[in-house]
Amino acid sequence: MSVARVETAGITPKEYKTDQQVKWCPGCGDHSILIQLQKVLATRGADRDHTVFVSGIGCSSRFPYYMNTYGIHGIHGRAPAIATGVKCANPELDVWVVTGDGDGLSIGGNHFIHTARRNVGLKIILFNNRIYGLTKGQYSPTSELGTRTKSSPGGSIDYPVHPISLAIGAEVTFAARAVDTDVPHLQYVLRRMMEHRGTAFLEVYQNCQVYNANAYGWATDRQTRNEHIVYLEHGKPLIFGTNRDKGIRLRGDAFEVVELAKASQDELVVHDEKAANPSMAFRLAQMHYPEFPEPLGIFRAIEKPAYEELLTGQIAAARKKEGPPKLERLFHAGEMWKVG
Amino acid sequence: MSVARVETAGITPKEYKTDQQVKWCPGCGDHSILIQLQKVLATRGADRDHTVFVSGIGCSSRFPYYMNTYGIHGIHGRAPAIATGVKCANPELDVWVVTGDGDGLSIGGNHFIHTARRNVGLKIILFNNRIYGLTKGQYSPTSELGTRTKSSPGGSIDYPVHPISLAIGAEVTFAARAVDTDVPHLQYVLRRMMEHRGTAFLEVYQNCQVYNANAYGWATDRQTRNEHIVYLEHGKPLIFGTNRDKGIRLRGDAFEVVELAKASQDELVVHDEKAANPSMAFRLAQMHYPEFPEPLGIFRAIEKPAYEELLTGQIAAARKKEGPPKLERLFHAGEMWKVG
Amino acid sequence: MRFAGDSGDGMQLVGSQFTATSAVFGNDIATFPDYPAEIRAPLGTPAGVSGFQVNFASRHVFTPGDRADVLVAMNPAALKVNVGDLVDGGILVVNADEFDETNLQRAQYGANPLETGELSRFRLYKVPITTQTLEAVKQAGLGPRDAGRCKNFYALGLVYWLFDRPLEPTERWINSKFGKVPAVAQANTLALRAGYAYGETAEIFTVRYRVKPADLPAGTYRNLTGNQATALGLVAAAQLAGRPLFYGSYPITPASEILHELSTHHSFDVRVFQAEDEIAAMCSVVGAAFAGAIAVTGTSGPGMALKQEAIGLAVMTELPCVIVNVQRGGPSTGLPTKTEQADLWQAMLGRNGECPVPVVAARSPADCFWTALEATRVAVKYMTPVIMLSDGYLAQGSEPWRAPEDGELPALEVRFATDPATFEPYARLENGERPWAIPGTPGLHHRIGGLEKEHVSGNVCYVPENHQRMVELRAQKVANVARDVPDQEVFGAQRGELLVVSWGGTFGCVRTAIEQARDNGKDVSHVHLRWLNPMPRNLGEILSRFRKVLVCELNMGQLQLLLRGRYLVDAAGLHKVQGRPFMVSEVLDKVDELLGGKAL
Amino acid sequence: MRFAGDSGDGMQLVGSQFTATSAVFGNDIATFPDYPAEIRAPLGTPAGVSGFQVNFASRHVFTPGDRADVLVAMNPAALKVNVGDLVDGGILVVNADEFDETNLQRAQYGANPLETGELSRFRLYKVPITTQTLEAVKQAGLGPRDAGRCKNFYALGLVYWLFDRPLEPTERWINSKFGKVPAVAQANTLALRAGYAYGETAEIFTVRYRVKPADLPAGTYRNLTGNQATALGLVAAAQLAGRPLFYGSYPITPASEILHELSTHHSFDVRVFQAEDEIAAMCSVVGAAFAGAIAVTGTSGPGMALKQEAIGLAVMTELPCVIVNVQRGGPSTGLPTKTEQADLWQAMLGRNGECPVPVVAARSPADCFWTALEATRVAVKYMTPVIMLSDGYLAQGSEPWRAPEDGELPALEVRFATDPATFEPYARLENGERPWAIPGTPGLHHRIGGLEKEHVSGNVCYVPENHQRMVELRAQKVANVARDVPDQEVFGAQRGELLVVSWGGTFGCVRTAIEQARDNGKDVSHVHLRWLNPMPRNLGEILSRFRKVLVCELNMGQLQLLLRGRYLVDAAGLHKVQGRPFMVSEVLDKVDELLGGKAL
Numbered sequence A, B: 001m002s003v004a005r006v007e008t009a010g011i012t013p014k015e016y017k018t019d020q021q022v023k024w025c026p027g028c029g030d031h032s033i034l035i036q037l038q039k040v041l042a043t044r045g046a047d048r049d050h051t052v053f054v055s056g057i058g059c060s061s062r063f064p065y066y067m068n069t070y071g072i073h074g075i076h077g078r079a080p081a082i083a084t085g086v087k088c089a090n091p092e093l094d095v096w097v098v099t100g101d102g103d104g105l106s107i108g109g110n111h112f113i114h115t116a117r118r119n120v121g122l123k124i125i126l127f128n129n130r131i132y133g134l135t136k137g138q139y140s141p142t143s144e145l146g147t148r149t150k151s152s153p154g155g156s157i158d159y160p161v162h163p164i165s166l167a168i169g170a171e172v173t174f175a176a177r178a179v180d181t182d183v184p185h186l187q188y189v190l191r192r193m194m195e196h197r198g199t200a201f202l203e204v205y206q207n208c209q210v211y212n213a214n215a216y217g218w219a220t221d222r223q224t225r226n227e228h229i230v231y232l233e234h235g236k237p238l239i240f241g242t243n244r245d246k247g248i249r250l251r252g253d254a255f256e257v258v259e260l261a262k263a264s265q266d267e268l269v270v271h272d273e274k275a276a277n278p279s280m281a282f283r284l285a286q287m288h289y290p291e292f293p294e295p296l297g298i299f300r301a302i303e304k305p306a307y308e309e310l311l312t313g314q315i316a317a318a319r320k321k322e323g324p325p326k327l328e329r330l331f332h333a334g335e336m337w338k339v340g
Numbered sequence C, D: 001m002r003f004a005g006d007s008g009d010g011m012q013l014v015g016s017q018f019t020a021t022s023a024v025f026g027n028d029i030a031t032f033p034d035y036p037a038e039i040r041a042p043l044g045t046p047a048g049v050s051g052f053q054v055n056f057a058s059r060h061v062f063t064p065g066d067r068a069d070v071l072v073a074m075n076p077a078a079l080k081v082n083v084g085d086l087v088d089g090g091i092l093v094v095n096a097d098e099f100d101e102t103n104l105q106r107a108q109y110g111a112n113p114l115e116t117g118e119l120s121r122f123r124l125y126k127v128p129i130t131t132q133t134l135e136a137v138k139q140a141g142l143g144p145r146d147a148g149r150c151k152n153f154y155a156l157g158l159v160y161w162l163f164d165r166p167l168e169p170t171e172r173w174i175n176s177k178f179g180k181v182p183a184v185a186q187a188n189t190l191a192l193r194a195g196y197a198y199g200e201t202a203e204i205f206t207v208r209y210r211v212k213p214a215d216l217p218a219g220t221y222r223n224l225t226g227n228q229a230t231a232l233g234l235v236a237a238a239q240l241a242g243r244p245l246f247y248g249s250y251p252i253t254p255a256s257e258i259l260h261e262l263s264t265h266h267s268f269d270v271r272v273f274q275a276e277d278e279i280a281a282m283c284s285v286v287g288a289a290f291a292g293a294i295a296v297t298g299t300s301g302p303g304m305a306l307k308q309e310a311i312g313l314a315v316m317t318e319l320p321c322v323i324v325n326v327q328r329g330g331p332s333t334g335l336p337t338k339t340e341q342a343d344l345w346q347a348m349l350g351r352n353g354e355c356p357v358p359v360v361a362a363r364s365p366a367d368c369f370w371t372a373l374e375a376t377r378v379a380v381k382y383m384t385p386v387i388m389l390s391d392g393y394l395a396q397g398s399e400p401w402r403a404p405e406d407g408e409l410p411a412l413e414v415r416f417a418t419d420p421a422t423f424e425p426y427a428r429l430e431n432g433e434r435p436w437a438i439p440g441t442p443g444l445h446h447r448i449g450g451l452e453k454e455h456v457s458g459n460v461c462y463v464p465e466n467h468q469r470m471v472e473l474r475a476q477k478v479a480n481v482a483r484d485v486p487d488q489e490v491f492g493a494q495r496g497e498l499l500v501v502s503w504g505g506t507f508g509c510v511r512t513a514i515e516q517a518r519d520n521g522k523d524v525s526h527v528h529l530r531w532l533n534p535m536p537r538n539l540g541e542i543l544s545r546f547r548k549v550l551v552c553e554l555n556m557g558q559l560q561l562l563l564r565g566r567y568l569v570d571a572a573g574l575h576k577v578q579g580r581p582f583m584v585s586e587v588l589d590k591v592d593e594l595l596g597g598k599a600l
């Protein structure tokens, strides 16, 4: 049974809400992401009947319960694998994956990289609060070295991994970063994800109010944040600063911050999200605060057939060649003989 | 019980051989890697008592049985995790991990990236034959798109992952590539691995004679290989070609092959394996045959304290602060009261 | 005694203060915190209710008590969730301030239960805790929000008065904890005292409890949760063995506190590895064991499932290690914060191939210490992984633990192979184990792995008869552990009508029930199993001495099936999977049912 | 009839040719290939020996035969490994050319067995196969190495003569296979004929076998291995259901051929996903099932261990899917290419929490087709994962399979929920299942997951009583599958002295043994279980009708424990873990032992 897909007009964000009470802590960044996504889906008139949210386990992974679409709250780390099954079974569906830094990068790291390299048509949002929230505050693979938590009272000794670097290392076709409280930008990036074919990966800097409050203060504080972040815009030079008075240029083999007063705009790095070669995107992903402003926006967005397209393509080709699926043909394919 | 470590002088490669018959197919690249490593270890007088080989499952993972050291033939994909345990329990040991492209990157991908980011002091050799050998020939995560195998008779539809890109994306501190039959170069890289602190990762292009013969013909054919590969040498420009008549330069944001006759040497990219920023190493890892010559050698080799050093450091500091490990102190740490 | 309030109300905090004070005071205690799966569920709703139950008495206490004699309910939702467990005639203290429209609605109360008369069978005390607290802490000069936060200490003070407990320990604790923020310390102290004073002056309470110190064996005590006790047992084991303790684990409720506790013991050469997942954790344990550490991992149900393949590797390589499974409600993610005993089959039978592993289960929070020690000792002695079963109830609950004194701990001897002339990796030593030869030992190079091994040489071997032999040798080795399992003792009569069998964290409840039943003249005895694999050698014989056997467990009959299959006894079962322990009365009812009224 | 040689000698190839020819000829056949775990083990050593056994007869054949009547040994190692299985008086053909010093040493023969007389109880034929072959193929003009490669066809030709078989089918096959390299095709044909001619002319053979066509039911037949049959069964099931077949799997011996076979059936809308590991494979199956596909995964023991956590998710989400476990020797990596039945406990009891899953086991290679179909049908009907157990012996072995004819296949109706007005995700339908509502259906949005679900609404629910209820509902649903399990039939007398119980791939061997025993007048009957969970409703009653019960299984007593525990019968066991099937004689001996000589 496959029902034709109808784009619903005039849908409101409210229709994306479920009757379940939202159980995140007050001040948790998850609230904002939920609301923005509901808005974006509504504005786009996305069809709830054809939308599926899949998650793992973690505070963030409660997400599907609050989205009035189809959903699976899976097991820890495995959302991309579950979602791959959904997408292969029905490529018509819009399949979103919601995961955390522990869920998606610790236990789930392998599915994450394989989904990315296969370019399965999933929209993956990683809520990166640099902590294990649900299990009450252990350090995560994105926690900075020396982070003191319940499982690292003396400071963590694991170097962190950087989600976008890793995703690009795994050949992802779309990689972006946003901040939970930066509403218009978050909405913009979510919209762009919706348009992408293949794996679209978004890292959101998300505040865990209880176990890692203010980890991103530098990126959210309205007074100072523009000194610490730089927005990536396709075809535009990298300019930042509260007064938009600084830029990024490439000096030899390294980025460098320059004051625009002292340099010409032509020297600045111009962002190209469509570059086939991922090396510049990787270099951007390696810009870290406080040495550099950290980039927000779309690092990479290239065109490449998605896994499920290749899959269905192969099936269509076979059917064309071999004809309709008659069991007779299946059963009698080998060397047969008759008895009686 | 911890026995002082003795560097054994005058050891011969033969002493690294076990009494087990080597069971790889004739023509398999694994033979060469085994022999070269035995030679390198012998030349360096590496102490067999303090050497441990850990592997997963696969043809390549039979390796420990043929090394007359301590060894664990583990389970599929988990060698880096097992080896991490070995190294944490006794950081004095030289711990090698031998894995395949299926073992290390398919089922074992997560342990691979986490070991790399933690910078655990392991020497990881990935035998990349771009096929599952032991299970008789299915495509692997490094098989090229469209590879026809038992499990992909119509051509594989999974885009491959590139081991060095992935390792660098996971912040590895040492990444190198060599070819099974290129003996002196392989030996050189193995020696360099031995000197590295933290995770040393080596990808070897290895021939599977039975299921993927000649996948690397372009890199091994003595007549033509120098047109298809470029050796990375620290501090030296990237020059290649049978007559060493071509070089690589950076044009804007992209590499470009130039004929040396038509360009000056100064324009060429000079390799810097010690660059703190991994972006250039990543760019090199994205050079693929046939568009480019593929780099062999050491992409990256930087200094950073290893995981086990931080671990033992933390223990030493605690002991200094809290005193010797008396159970009395352990038991009486909380709020105590007396009865009777 | 039960405290219940919103999960933001600090109930766990005052609960543990009350526990500590009672413990120092010399009561035997048992606690059982109960908190929501969400970090912070919506304010004022039943989902967000957090509870903490303490049982304390002058006689030995085995369980936190089924039902409460005293309940402090900080809001309508807390009342709703907990009032069913309050005994008739029990004391009910409510924070009257919170019984407003909104909160009543959130708790889905139609009418205000304080007014409907539905609470008339309790001794109800409506105390305006919020306003009283605000009033009391005024002079500390906090903002209204912070001031309101002190109300848990007000409630605690009230209860201290009720049970005639000293305020000093808690005041000391407040000062050490909030010392850096004097205003907060002051406010909490003021609230505590005000609550106490309210009890004293308001004279609304008709009873005041006075519980005498309990009759515990002499010694120095400390209050420990099961997870803390497990951690201490492991550290002690490694110290006794003179080896580093390697703990490779991945956080999971309700096992994480073992990881947390161990992370504070670096000075005891505890090497904690927070792995990327449970598979890596277990694999790292195999590696660490090979390299000579006391190697341990801890997890709960879903994580245990992930570890099974690697536990099989430990079985094949015959390396000593301990796997702690703190069971929780299943299947799948299930009820992560609730207790259950439904991982017994998984532990005993849940691996590929013939893959036997010794299994031992702790019976109380403090017993986790001894169980962890014993599991480690057996692992090293028999060169085998050992599974230790705990559960959410033991793990989070607490109990006074007597610190072992000199000479009280068992020997834990580690004998590494050292002689190259005689070393064979898979030779069999006296207990059926193979030698432990660790890297770094001169001349003992050898290779192990997951493929079948040749007897003695340890080389890979596909010979059919060798496989059969090795399967049998591994089974025999695990069976040999029975040598270290003491003969089972029977509580009560040695033969008779009914034998109740239990294991793990249900000990306290079942023992209490059987004590009561026997006091009432019932012909019932009790066997509580510590070792599940192997079982005590005399168990079959014991079972045969009773006409009926009842297995009580928090699952649908897992031990029951094993006992039936092994000993062919027609054992009945009392099963419960509700995320919480048995109530003594449930066991008693079942006993009565089976005895059909028969007396001694 | 057994072919044995070095693994490079092409024994599997000639074995399957011989099988095909015999099958076409109308014999009933059963095959059992046996190859080394190494891709290419060292030349000439016992580790490298590859064997292929074919059993064929005019009466119904259940097993590839314990022991061989004819053995073709291509070198000393092949002789060494296989000669123990040759019946006394059997025909032994050896390639005399290979019995030189080097090969004898490699095979660890002290002296040349062809000369010591140790083979005197066989009818030994020393044929210089290598030189004869080289001679025969000369005219094809191949190099010596390629020419030598043809010796397997020479041996095949010889055996064809011995059994009076036509050469044409194989010649046709050679031409289609090597058509592009005419020299090779010619050489192989020449070798085949030369072997045949040698038998005819050398006149050294004293017997020539003539086996009549067997008495199989009328129909169109095809020879299938168990893995092929499983794959076809799954495709058929999906076709009957009118849904895509999603197969998410990770390669592992001996299950990989299911993946390979399915990868060739794209035109039947088979969507094969080669996952990064077994966990991803199983998770993808959960996702695909949610989205409405017939979702299946296949694996073997260690991979099964990895899937358990996600199988738990399928249990909790109540999604239909099939997990095929092709068992191999364990524990751990064990004996990857050998057969065993030691994953029964793992399948039945190996998950966290109370997590019941229906389990069904195939009994022969061709039966894998029907079992796969049945597993799928039950999964969809009861909205549950179903585990299908196969084993290495079934998977690799082959058997004639009669292609089902029109109307012979069962209905496999899929009923998706469609009505938003009445839809409740966890409402219970007639068989205890919940409705299947797939994304894309207007208005049926809902969320499922691994946390405990509220009855009917499917919302997350921590209410204690609800958990109890849901555990019971899930158990009841699986118990309801018994409605689809036909009453167990007993082979032989319906009551009596001894009942032999078996399950899975041992069917052929055990049935053959019981037939023989009964022919010899023994009071023994046979029950072969297809469904292990739930068991047939009348099983307990059947067991009670026999004085003794014997469970035969290739493990150390897994079904035995379950039967004992469930039915309290004192079942004895015949156990074997040697990586190979029972021999009929082993079963007979055990039966004799238990009967103590008693006759009907």
Ligand SMILES: Cc1ncc(C[n+]2csc(CCOP(=O)(O)OP(=O)(O)O)c2C)c(N)n1
Pocket (backbone or CB within 6 Å): A057, A058, A059, A060, A061, A076, A099, A100, A101, A102, A103, A104, A127, A129, A131, A132, A133, A134, A135, A140, C250, C251, C252, C253, C278, C302, C303, C306, C333
């Ligand atoms: C197999 C398994 N292992 C461990 C857990 C425990 N667990 C649940 S969520 C979580 C980490 C959550 O961290 P993250 O993904 O960052 O999510 P957050 O809560 O921070 O949003 C862990 C370790 C589990 N549920 N299952």
Ligand SMILES: Cc1ncc(C[n+]2csc(CCOP(=O)(O)OP(=O)(O)O)c2C)c(N)n1
Pocket (backbone or CB within 6 Å): B057, B058, B059, B060, B061, B076, B099, B100, B101, B102, B103, B104, B127, B129, B131, B132, B133, B134, B135, B140, D250, D251, D252, D253, D278, D302, D303, D306, D333
């Ligand atoms: C858990 C588990 N899954 C699957 C397998 C089967 N298996 C063994 S080796 C292998 C892949 C080997 O490929 P690779 O790592 O590339 O090694 P190679 O043989 O090519 O050297 C697989 C899938 C296994 N042994 N265990």
Ligand code: SF4
Pocket (backbone or CB within 6 Å): A023, A024, A025, A027, A028, A029, A030, A059, A060, A129, A133, A134, A207, A208, A209, A210, A211, C039, C040
């Ligand atoms: S614990 Fe942190 S991540 Fe979880 S809901 Fe609370 S604030 Fe959000």
Ligand code: SF4
Pocket (backbone or CB within 6 Å): B023, B024, B025, B027, B028, B029, B030, B059, B060, B129, B133, B134, B207, B208, B209, B210, B211, D039, D040
């Ligand atoms: S199958 Fe391939 S990888 Fe394996 S031993 Fe043979 S040649 Fe080497």
Ligand SMILES: [Mg+2]
Pocket (backbone or CB within 6 Å): A058, A100, A101, A102, A127, A128, A129, A130, A131, A132, A133, A140
């Ligand atoms: Mg997080």
Ligand SMILES: [Mg+2]
Pocket (backbone or CB within 6 Å): B058, B100, B101, B102, B127, B128, B129, B130, B131, B132, B133, B140
């Ligand atoms: Mg490979």
